[in-house]
Amino acid sequence: MPKKSGSKKYNISNDHKRVSELRQDLVTGDWIAIATSRARRPQEYAKKGGKELEEDPAKCPFEDPQAHGNAPPLLVYKNKKHPDWSLQVIPNKYPAFTHMEGCGEIYEKGPYLVRDGRGYHEVIITRDHKKHLALLTIANVAEVLTAYKERYNALKGDKCVKYISIFHNHGADAGASLFHPHSQLIAVPFIPSDIHRSLVGSNMYFRKNGECVHCAMIRWEIEDKKRLVFENEMFVAFCPFVSRSAFEIRIFPKDHRAYFENLPDDYISQLADALRATLAKLNKLLNDPAYNFFVHTAPVDGPKYPNYHWHIEVLPKTAVWAGFELGTGMEISTIEPQKAAKFLRDVKI
Known part of the structure; x- marks a missing residue:
C-alpha cells in the first residue's frame, strides 16, 4: 500500500458563476450539463488541423499543481522515489460540477426541468510527466486504483450524490486537454441515462x-x-x-x-x-x-x-x-x- 497523507475536506463554493446548470431533455429525460466555468471563446472551438498536446514539462500545470494555482491536494501518496508526492488528487480547477450547500433543487424554466450542477469534480495525477498508465509498473497502477477507490468511498456518503464516474482520457483525440497523465472523478446528483x-x-x-x-x-x-x-x-x-x-x-x-x-x-x-x-x-x-x-x-x-x-x-x-x-x-x-x-x-x- 502507498504511504499517504490524510485526505482533506472540501471548501464549499459560494461562487455561483462557476456552477454548471443541468437541463433535462423533454423527450429522452436525459440530463445535460451546461458547464459555463469551462467556457471558451468562439475562436477556440474552430478546428485548427491536427490536435497536439504540449509535452514540455516546464509548461505543464501538473508538474507542480499547487505552484500553478491549484487547490491543496485532497489526497497525497508518497514513496521513496518521490517523498513529496507520487500521486495526488486535487479538485478540478475548471469543474463541470461544483460542491455547494444543498442538493440543487429541481425547478422549472418554461417547459424544462433545471437544477444546479451540484457535485464533485476531481483530478487524480500521477507524478511522471511522460509515463502514461501503459508504461507504469503494476505497483504504480495499483496506487492509481487505490486512489480511485479511496476517493470514491470519501464521496459516496454525501446524500446528494447518486452516481460517481471514474474515467481516464489518453490523448487529445480522446478528450485529454493536458499531456501529463491524469484520471478524473465526477460525482453527480442523478443516475446518468446510460x-x-x-x-x-x-x-x-x-x-x-x-x-x-x-x-x-x-x-x-x-x-x-x-x-x-x-x-x-x-x-x-x-x-x-x-x-x-x-x-x-x-x-x-x-x-x-x-x-x-x-x-x-x-x-x-x-x-x-x-x-x-x-x-x-x-x-x-x-x-x-x-x-x-x-x-x-x-x-x-x-x-x-x-x-x-x-x-x-x-x-x-x-x-x-x-x-x-x-x-x-x-x-x-x-x-x-x-x-x-x-x-x-x-x-x-
Whole structure:
C-alpha cells in the first residue's frame, strides 16, 4: 500500500458563476450539463488541423499543481522515489460540477426541468510527466486504483450524490486537454441515462434467466476463448461479442461484484495487472492510440443493485462518429471482435 497523507475536506463554493446548470431533455429525460466555468471563446472551438498536446514539462500545470494555482491536494501518496508526492488528487480547477450547500433543487424554466450542477469534480495525477498508465509498473497502477477507490468511498456518503464516474482520457483525440497523465472523478446528483439502461437490462436478464447477465458473458468468453485478451486469477479482459468499436475491451472481476468501491485490497494488484496489460497491448499494437476507459459500477443512491456487475470499459479512438452513428445511435465496428482479440493476445509485453 502507498504511504499517504490524510485526505482533506472540501471548501464549499459560494461562487455561483462557476456552477454548471443541468437541463433535462423533454423527450429522452436525459440530463445535460451546461458547464459555463469551462467556457471558451468562439475562436477556440474552430478546428485548427491536427490536435497536439504540449509535452514540455516546464509548461505543464501538473508538474507542480499547487505552484500553478491549484487547490491543496485532497489526497497525497508518497514513496521513496518521490517523498513529496507520487500521486495526488486535487479538485478540478475548471469543474463541470461544483460542491455547494444543498442538493440543487429541481425547478422549472418554461417547459424544462433545471437544477444546479451540484457535485464533485476531481483530478487524480500521477507524478511522471511522460509515463502514461501503459508504461507504469503494476505497483504504480495499483496506487492509481487505490486512489480511485479511496476517493470514491470519501464521496459516496454525501446524500446528494447518486452516481460517481471514474474515467481516464489518453490523448487529445480522446478528450485529454493536458499531456501529463491524469484520471478524473465526477460525482453527480442523478443516475446518468446510460447507467440506468445498463441497470434495467441487467435486472431484466436476471428475471428471465435467474443469473447475472455479466456473469453469463464472462463464463461464455472464458469457455469460448476466441475473444479473450488477458486473464489472471481474479480478472478477465476480452473484446465483447457485441463490440461497439474496433478493439473495445472490457475488464471484469470473475466473481460477482456489484460495487467497485467494495473491492478487497488483495484484488487491487490483480486488477492493476489486468488493466496495465490491456493498455500495454493496445499501446504496442496500435502505436500509442488515444483511448478512454471508465469504471461502470452500481450507483450510490441508496437502493441495492445485486444484479449488476462492475467492470472497466476501454475504448480506443479508432474512428469518429459520423452522420449515421449520430443520427441513429448505432455504432459500426470495422473488425470482428475475435480478430481484434487475437491481435491483442499475440502482443508480447
